[in-house]
Amino acid sequence: MAEAEIKVAKKESSDPASQYRAAFRYMLLARTFEERTASLYRAGKIVGGVFMGKGQEAFSVGLALALDKEREDIYGPLIRDQAGRLAFGEQLIDAARTYLGSVKGPMRARDGNVHRGNIHDGMIPMISHLGSHISVVSGRLIGKRFNNKSNFVGGVCIGDGGTSTGAFHEALNQAAVEKLPLVVAVADNQFAYSTSTERQFACKDLVDRAIGYGFEGYSIDGTNLDVCLETFDKAVNRAREGHGPQLVIGHLLRLCGHGEHDDASYISDERKKQAFGGDCLQIAQQHLLDSGISNKIEISQWTSDIVKQVEDATSAAQREPGPDPFQETWQALSTSHLSEGNATT
């Protein structure tokens, strides 16, 4: 199965070319899967919001590939990190199950879509309140330190808009005070929903915040896969080696609506032609061809493999049962004897 193959490529080889190839395929898989979820959404097969990572796959995959589950690294993705989730090790079927309401998904249809995660596997299941997952990732690192573990890193994702939350600030400051091996990846995609960055912050570049927290900072072209891989590799290594928290700002453009309900008509065509307005997937593909790291035939083979994987996963998930309300325990507590059940209704 191609998916497994991608993972092998990630783990076994540290040479840049193989890494690039693996990264590209995660990006392509994410893009293909998300386009499928978008059409399932339009067909009324998916409820809730569908948020795509279109244009951010290189930045997303960059962080996730630099993390290492075998060292117990922690990953805190957000709504546009399908590529990173897959690269971190998410099974495509679990993503499909969550979108399609299968009870076999990691959230058992209790929560949906981008809110999935796997706590034991180190992937934080985000709640919606932006910024609030960062300190949770920090807590995982604090916990590991208490347990005398070492060499672990936490990577966490947020958008330009999310940086305006109090939770973001408290978490970054706390991580710096605790000198945690935390890498914060800010995808500055120029918009928070319809709000462009001039209405979101007033510094020149969000990387200007690094110094104020005592973070090491990087400001990069988030549409360039090579740059993303290299920067996150460096930032994750710096964190792992004890240099404290790292802030990576990726400049790019959201190439879709906020969600699939949004036509993004407020994003002008000029914007797309400006710096960082390009499509990281196309750019990476061009680089594969230009550099000879891959070729048209291979890419088209990857593409058809991926299309099949996506088809398999979504149709399998669609065949799976939804949740049965009568089988649900309807208990929010793990301590059953203290659970009130329906005492109050």
Place this chain on the structure above:
Amino acid sequence: MAEAEIKVAKKESSDPASQYRAAFRYMLLARTFEERTASLYRAGKIVGGVFMGKGQEAFSVGLALALDKEREDIYGPLIRDQAGRLAFGEQLIDAARTYLGSVKGPMRARDGNVHRGNIHDGMIPMISHLGSHISVVSGRLIGKRFNNKSNFVGGVCIGDGGTSTGAFHEALNQAAVEKLPLVVAVADNQFAYSTSTERQFACKDLVDRAIGYGFEGYSIDGTNLDVCLETFDKAVNRAREGHGPQLVIGHLLRLCGHGEHDDASYISDERKKQAFGGDCLQIAQQHLLDSGISNKIEISQWTSDIVKQVEDATSAAQREPGPDPFQETWQALSTSHLSEGNATT
């Protein structure tokens, strides 16, 4: 009355020497008054916390003197800003009333001590949750802008510890996005209660945060009155002239416990000998003498005037009635007909 005289000095003269003299007297008045509240607290005459501005008077008065009530400037003091409050125009009797539970105080004994303010007069009555008053000051400025006013400035105070709150971050970012004429004065007094700054933030100097918000920044010796007056003068003018928000960090040391219940034994004597460990009041007094701006006789006259003022205010407030629970309306709403009164009890 000496108090009124100080105010005249502030308004009428912009020459540095008179300003310095006025500032010094506000500092001395604040120090004297606070020492009196401390002893009333120890005598059981004041309930709730008594927090002193000892060591921060120069920094506090610096901001307040730069503000101008006639231009409708807004002032948002915090717990250690007795000096600033007086310089902004607070009547000493109102401070005394609030501490001593007189119903004639601005908070009518409903709220106490440092929580007093006067909304119509532009002085924000702080709630306890640190950081939350900053956006309220910003809102005043936004409101004035809507009302087509101009030339106003907001000055707001916070401590080193308060910078760790989410509210602080959201407010600073918002002020920068709105390009408000806001001056944020951070008194870095090396401690938040017992917690020293290494456990509070990890940047070298909190002024490093200015750039990340798009503020203009200043890092100053908060024990030097001259420097404080000059810096705030500049920052307030920059804000007034449309250069957007300003962040002033004052380095100093809290020369007392967190509150009067705290002996501050965790603050070492060495700390007091280090840079910024000095007493701004003593330093200012020395400067008055050295420079010939004042002299021993005048200072001792000021001192005895001030002691009398403080005595008059506290003893007057003590003679005033406390609140009468049976005269209270016990309604939290201004819209009486929607107030439930005791519907629920």
Place this chain on the structure above:
Amino acid sequence: MSITYLEAIQAAQDKALEDNESVYIYGQDVGSFGGAFKATKNLAKKYPGRVIDAPISEDAMVGSAIGASAEGMRPVLEMQFADFSTVAINQIGNQAATQFWRTGVPCPITVRLPSGGTEGGGPFHSQSMEAIYAQYPGLIILTPGTVEDAYSMLLEAIEIDDPVIFCEHKYLYYHLKADRLPHKNLPVGKARIARAGKHATVVTYSAMLHEALLAADGLKEEGWDIEIVDLRSIKPIDTDTILASVARTGRLLCVSEAFPWGGVNAEVISRVTSEGFHLLDAPPQRLNAKDTPIPFHPDLWKTHRPTSQAIASSLRNLLRY
């Protein structure tokens, strides 16, 4: 002509902006985009500079509105979803709500909370937070359940000199329509008999009003006449109207979409049993959402919240007592 609950909210804001120069709107994406639900559609264009996009800073949004109100402004805040107001609860409950009592200066701000569950909303886009805010002294909490109320009560909210939490229900946004907007309507503070009956009283509000009406229609065929009280505001609560209804029917069922512990149902039952104990011919009952987070999957969600079927079944039990 026909107008939806959502359009009524847009129209009320339009009228408030038109009538009163002190009104402005502040919230994420409320400007040229017109808001996540289009509740401020066209307003930024029509009222330049008065409908303003906010950063994702709910605490600062509310804090600044409090300050602006002291300058004579009447800010209307849109939370993108009620759930996100959680991070502003300190400014709402501790800063805005206490200001008048502490200082004598009123704080006329309106906070719009797009509330309640919809299919696929999940745990963080579905909450009904009215009962959490109602615990704070100094707030008025409105929960309109009709198009007419959405309009007239929002206009009133903006005029009220105290902080108002305006809980508009997302499920009603598109589903609920009226022929026209009212010129006059019941004032805030008064409950409405949404359906006259004699065998039992249902006290409810917001989207549950419509589930209750459906349940009552069904029971009509079984020979039962159910009276339905639409609270309209849950702080204050119009206890007199409730007691009068219970006096007529002798039976009480309270229905709310919020979590079960405490909340509107418990508050109503406590008032009725304390002041109208003798009016009751049967133990008062209540129906809430279940005591778990709100599920994402539509099948779970339908079980989690009270539905017309669940209300009918509770009513049958109550009537049989």
Place this chain on the structure above:
Amino acid sequence: MSITYLEAIQAAQDKALEDNESVYIYGQDVGSFGGAFKATKNLAKKYPGRVIDAPISEDAMVGSAIGASAEGMRPVLEMQFADFSTVAINQIGNQAATQFWRTGVPCPITVRLPSGGTEGGGPFHSQSMEAIYAQYPGLIILTPGTVEDAYSMLLEAIEIDDPVIFCEHKYLYYHLKADRLPHKNLPVGKARIARAGKHATVVTYSAMLHEALLAADGLKEEGWDIEIVDLRSIKPIDTDTILASVARTGRLLCVSEAFPWGGVNAEVISRVTSEGFHLLDAPPQRLNAKDTPIPFHPDLWKTHRPTSQAIASSLRNLLRY
């Protein structure tokens, strides 16, 4: 030997740190300073690296505890005052409380809230927030009213696999003393008959327990035997013990220091009237703080909260019914 309520809390944390390596304490000034109230006195020294000063970042404090708990830790958080937990309510109510239900992974964190009023505390250092947290599914809310409970319930809280909000009352810190700490005690989830009686039941908890006991002593002289139920935990509520008491007395008064709307009193009355309607010989009554912020001045404060006099007067009315 005699030990205060506050010392019991310190002792419980000492024992928890001693017995279980996974326990750590995090909060402002809890380290070498021993906490604003000295509830962690000496612990930083005794357990190096496990009692940690936090920045003034309540949201991040709770968020990080949630993460650490997923690594097998059992964090105990101290909020400096309950009131300041307001800015962490999102992490508590939406992140911690939903985790088990969403993912199946428990979230064993304990959040200590120094709660309730004292002389001069004022609006922001006096709040009783238990009823706000109780509305969130997924939390356990403890409200110890005795030295013994402060100790044993805090130890239990730290062992419980769910997020526990531990509401300790500041007024009891120094006022309340016991001879020794218990080896065994009633488990969490059980209410206690704090005083046996036959004429009326008072259901209460935390500091109000002692006001109620005083009132009952006074009424004894008037010939009335008041039974007092100490809830101990307000989520869950031990409804059975309450119903059994009401069955004995036929009369119910609920007393809480929290704000009046909704809350513990309303919840208890709703349960009793729904399940034990026939047991009641009189309308159930409740007594809360007033619906305003909590006043600073001691004279106002004493009128704002229920006192033994107010309780006695309510009881007399109830007994006369």
